[in-house]
Amino acid sequence: MSEKTMNLxxxxxxxxxxxxxxxxxxxxxxxxxxxxxxLEMLDVVNEGLTAKGEDPIAFDHDCREGICGMCSLTIxxxxxxxxxxxxxxxLHMRSFNDGDFITIEPWRASSFxxxxxxxxxxxxxxxxxxxxxxxxVSTGGAPDGNALPVPKADSxxxxxxxxxxxxxxxxxxxxxxxAMLFVAAKVGHLGLLPQGQAERDQRVLKMVAQxxxxxxxxxxxxxxxxxxxxxxxxxxxxxxxxxxxxxAVFRSK
Amino acid sequence: MITMKLExxxxxxxxxxxxxxxxxxxxxxxxxxxxxxxVIVVGSGLAGASASASLAELxxxxxxFCFQDSPRRAHSIAAQGGINAAKNYRNDGDSVYxxxxxxxxxxxxxxxxxxxxxxxEVSVNIIDQCVAQGVPFAREYGGLxxxxxxxxxxVSRTFYARGQTGQQLLLGAYQALSxxxxxxxxxxxxxTEMLDVVLVNGEAKGIIVxxxxxxxxxxxxxxAVVLATGGYGNVFYLSTNAIGCNVTATFRAYKKGALFANxxxxxxxxxxxxxxxxxxxxxTLMSESLRNDGRxxxxxxxxxxxxxxxxxxxxxxxxxxxKYPSYGNLAPRDIASRAAKEACDNGLGVGPGGxxxxxxxxxxxxxxxxxxxxxxxxxxxxxYERITGENAYKRPMRIYPAxxxxxxxxxxxxxxxxxxxxxxxxGEANFSDHxxxxxxASALMQGLADGYFVLPYTLSNHFASTKQNKPSTDAPEFKExxxxxxxxxxxxxxxxxxxxxxxFHRELGKLVWDKCGMARNEAGLKEALERIPQLxxxxxxxxxxxxxxxxxxxxxxxxxxxxxFMEFAELLCLDALHRKESCGGHFRxxxxxxxxxxxxxxxxxSYVAAWEYKGVDDTPELHKESLVYEExxxxxxxxx
Numbered sequence: 001m002s003e004k005t006m007n008l009x010x011x012x013x014x015x016x017x018x019x020x021x022x023x024x025x026x027x028x029x030x031x032x033x034x035x036x037x038x039l040e041m042l043d044v045v046n047e048g049l050t051a052k053g054e055d056p057i058a059f060d061h062d063c064r065e066g067i068c069g070m071c072s073l074t075i076x077x078x079x080x081x082x083x084x085x086x087x088x089x090x091l092h093m094r095s096f097n098d099g100d101f102i103t104i105e106p107w108r109a110s111s112f113x114x115x116x117x118x119x120x121x122x123x124x125x126x127x128x129x130x131x132x133x134x135x136x137v138s139t140g141g142a143p144d145g146n147a148l149p150v151p152k153a154d155s156x157x158x159x160x161x162x163x164x165x166x167x168x169x170x171x172x173x174x175x176x177x178x179a180m181l182f183v184a185a186k187v188g189h190l191g192l193l194p195q196g197q198a199e200r201d202q203r204v205l206k207m208v209a210q211x212x213x214x215x216x217x218x219x220x221x222x223x224x225x226x227x228x229x230x231x232x233x234x235x236x237x238x239x240x241x242x243x244x245x246x247x248a249v250f251r252s253k
Numbered sequence: 254m255i256t257m258k259l260e261x262x263x264x265x266x267x268x269x270x271x272x273x274x275x276x277x278x279x280x281x282x283x284x285x286x287x288x289x290x291x292v293i294v295v296g297s298g299l300a301g302a303s304a305s306a307s308l309a310e311l312x313x314x315x316x317x318f319c320f321q322d323s324p325r326r327a328h329s330i331a332a333q334g335g336i337n338a339a340k341n342y343r344n345d346g347d348s349v350y351x352x353x354x355x356x357x358x359x360x361x362x363x364x365x366x367x368x369x370x371x372x373x374e375v376s377v378n379i380i381d382q383c384v385a386q387g388v389p390f391a392r393e394y395g396g397l398x399x400x401x402x403x404x405x406x407x408v409s410r411t412f413y414a415r416g417q418t419g420q421q422l423l424l425g426a427y428q429a430l431s432x433x434x435x436x437x438x439x440x441x442x443x444x445t446e447m448l449d450v451v452l453v454n455g456e457a458k459g460i461i462v463x464x465x466x467x468x469x470x471x472x473x474x475x476x477a478v479v480l481a482t483g484g485y486g487n488v489f490y491l492s493t494n495a496i497g498c499n500v501t502a503t504f505r506a507y508k509k510g511a512l513f514a515n516x517x518x519x520x521x522x523x524x525x526x527x528x529x530x531x532x533x534x535x536x537t538l539m540s541e542s543l544r545n546d547g548r549x550x551x552x553x554x555x556x557x558x559x560x561x562x563x564x565x566x567x568x569x570x571x572x573x574x575x576k577y578p579s580y581g582n583l584a585p586r587d588i589a590s591r592a593a594k595e596a597c598d599n600g601l602g603v604g605p606g607g608x609x610x611x612x613x614x615x616x617x618x619x620x621x622x623x624x625x626x627x628x629x630x631x632x633x634x635x636x637y638e639r640i641t642g643e644n645a646y647k648r649p650m651r652i653y654p655a656x657x658x659x660x661x662x663x664x665x666x667x668x669x670x671x672x673x674x675x676x677x678x679x680g681e682a683n684f685s686d687h688x689x690x691x692x693x694a695s696a697l698m699q700g701l702a703d704g705y706f707v708l709p710y711t712l713s714n715h716f717a718s719t720k721q722n723k724p725s726t727d728a729p730e731f732k733e734x735x736x737x738x739x740x741x742x743x744x745x746x747x748x749x750x751x752x753x754x755x756x757f758h759r760e761l762g763k764l765v766w767d768k769c770g771m772a773r774n775e776a777g778l779k780e781a782l783e784r785i786p787q788l789x790x791x792x793x794x795x796x797x798x799x800x801x802x803x804x805x806x807x808x809x810x811x812x813x814x815x816x817x818f819m820e821f822a823e824l825l826c827l828d829a830l831h832r833k834e835s836c837g838g839h840f841r842x843x844x845x846x847x848x849x850x851x852x853x854x855x856x857x858x859s860y861v862a863a864w865e866y867k868g869v870d871d872t873p874e875l876h877k878e879s880l881v882y883e884e885x886x887x888x889x890x891x892x893x
Binding site for chain 2: 040043047054070086115125129134138139145146155158189
């Protein structure tokens with residue numbers, strides 16, 4: 001591998017805290033290796049800022065291997081940047097060119113208020129899970145794991161939904177800031193499995209109610225959520241949730 | 254008072270009956286009384302989340318703390334390959350005893366028998382529990398659960414959910430925890446970091462935390478404190494751990510008197526993506542499960558610059574298959590790692606810098622087809638391509654060992670309680686189950702075993718057999734600890750030196766990796782022990798942490814963690830220096846067989862080394878728990 005380096009200009013959203021106004025500030029990122037991840041590039045910028053006595057840019061990140069869902073960033077208007085099925089931490093600088101001008105923003109959604117710079121509050125997602133995104137089974141007393149066969153096809157589709165990392169890109173990409181894909185992924189995962197049937201109706205009703213309560217917008221089928229989803233969770237989950245919801249409403253009357 | 258006689262407190266009797274006996278004899282707390290007990294759980298990974306949920310289901314009041322923005326993000330989520338359980342669904346000769354034996358042997362006979370047997374026993378319940386929660390484990394066409402093989406075992410006992418088993422198990426535990434949060438039985442504190450543990454009359458009764466958004470320092474008191482805060486792999490700077498993983502919680506407990514056991518047992522994982530440059534902030538694991546279908550090799554000739562596909566079969570050295578014919582590419586992690594290092598030290602390494610070996614799927618793709626390989630490992634191949642820009646379906650992966658897991662941790666007895674009464678330690682944070690080396694797919698098993706099926710019993714027993722008196726957070730012990738925490742933060746912010754936290758951490762990590770990494774020797778460890786205190790001094794004089802204490806300040810968070818690593822690194826090297834033998838993840842170059850295998854010294858070192866803090870600049874005191882093997886005969890580990 002030949003190590004190519006590049007110089008970039010960044011336009012980064014800076015905001016001191018939730019109450020203050022934010023603004024874009026320009027920074028130069030120089031000598032960036034194409035083997036760096038996007039976050040490692042920001043690390044380099046932050047080291048430089050610290051050396052100059054300027055407040056480093058705050059951004060969320062943790063595992064840096066695309067699974068914890070903590071990293072965010074809207075890069076040039078696209079949640080998680082230009083690559084398909086890729087979180088920001090897995091985006092590498094070889095996707096950019098020397099001289100590029102890159103705009104970096106936090107997730108933009110009123111249900112995800114900015115905490116500082118590029119860090120937002122996604123606790124609304126946790127609250128949606130807390131009202132019903134589970135199977136009510138306490139520890140102990142579970143039957144043998146093989147007592148309940150699950151058709152492989154159902155299990156595989158359930159896994160497609162279960163892969164959601166809760167990053168919030170779907171909300172950031174949606175012009176309505178809708179959380180439909182996030183909620184549908186969990187409703188679909190549990191609704192496809194026999195274990196999830198007992199609470200299927202209540203689950204979808206409660207989770208959708210909480211989603212609305214949190215102020216997320218409605219779905220107008222623009223499908224931008226699936227386009228940016230790092231786990232490529234598809235629109236069929238939203239369709240399935242709409243069916244489940246309609247049935248549940250009907251049955252609960 | 255802290256007792257220094259280390260007793261495992263495992264029940265008497267044959268190892269296979271100890272846990273049953275414990276459960277028969279244990280004391281219970283009646284349901285109406287459970288709600289009078291407050292339990293503090295620090296960490297929300299597999300161990301912390303499963304413990305919090307299970308304790309709340311029983312009726313205890315739980316407060317759970319994590320530094321991430323949600324309990325769903327703990328680093329357990331990154332475990333890829335799978336979870337072991339002695340289900341014997343394959344009819345291939347597995348049993349609780351065999352899982353127990355494999356784990357003891359894999360740990361190079363340095364784990365406590367009673368704990369490991371219990372782990373193997375409850376492994377079967379974990380799978381049942383997770384299936385009931387809706388964890389979408391891989392299934393066969395008949396609808397039953399599928400298994401795969403993992404290193405150090407000759408049976409297929411590993412359950413998996415594509416290459417994201419840790420994620421699915423953690424989300425299962427997170428959902429169980431979320432249900433309790435919704436019911437109001439668990440109060441969750443995300444973006445909150447524990448900075449000290451508080452002892453009242455010698456018992457753990459609370460913690461001091463910092464709200465990472467507002468910077469507010471506050472006290473929480475409880476009847477017991479449970480640390481489920483993971484391992485210390487980030488002392489090496491580069492590791493497969495998440496950036497936020499740290500030793501702070503367990504190290505602060507150590508400084509309050511909890512014993513730190515076997516810190517030198519660190520696991521280097523053989524299959525990680527090689528380092529590309531100084532900018533590297535972390536290393537990425539490629540699951541061990543890949544060794545089911547991948548063959549490890551290097552060119553036979555040093556300096557062979559041909560592309561891998563151009564090197565003919567007879568000019569390749571499939572060194573694991575050659576050296577360990579019965580386990581082949583599935584040799585345990587420590588052995589596979591050292592073999593890779595040896596190949597690279599001999600100049601046979603591949604890729605930039607020569608620190609890499611091939612993991613080749615060509616034979617499996619030919620045998621099973623690319624689709625089957627994609628189905629099994631698709632996400633890992635995708636991840637590899639994103640990071641390296643190379644397509645592993647077409648050319649072999651390049652891999653190299655990296656720090657992955659730490660077997661050492663706070664000393665605990667059979668109850669998972671440390672030597673400080675009321676302080677319990679679960680999962681990777683304790684030392685108990687993996688001895689000197691952990692087998693693949695056993696970390697998930699241990700985290701969930703501790704949280705779902707061990708602590709709920711042992712904590713009840715503790716509460717029922719001791720008098721409880723939860724202090725108020727106005728007690729002087731809390732005020733004093735709060736002041737200590739604030740003072741330290743102000744100190745870090747006031748130095749305004751020239752070097753960044755990251756810069757210090759990188760230097761420390763490189764030093765520890767070079768002198769106390771995959772292979773260690775006396776001279777190197779002594780050098781490290783000389784250099785670490787100097788570096789620590791430089792850190793406290795020259796670190797530059799900007800910003801304020803009363804705001805979100807990632808550099809300040811990092812500084813506190815690195816400051817603890819600066820002290821912890823010394824303990825790690827000291828333990829490695831004192832253990833004059835090679836075992837599992839601890840390889841001392843002076844103690845090896847003629848063929849380079851680890852040479853254990855059972856006569857002098859079959860004990861747990863538990864260290865007691867005596868002061869920053871003083872040598873900690875060594876306490877020993879001797880390991881008595883009643884069931885298993887200690888033998889030289891052989892995977893040939």
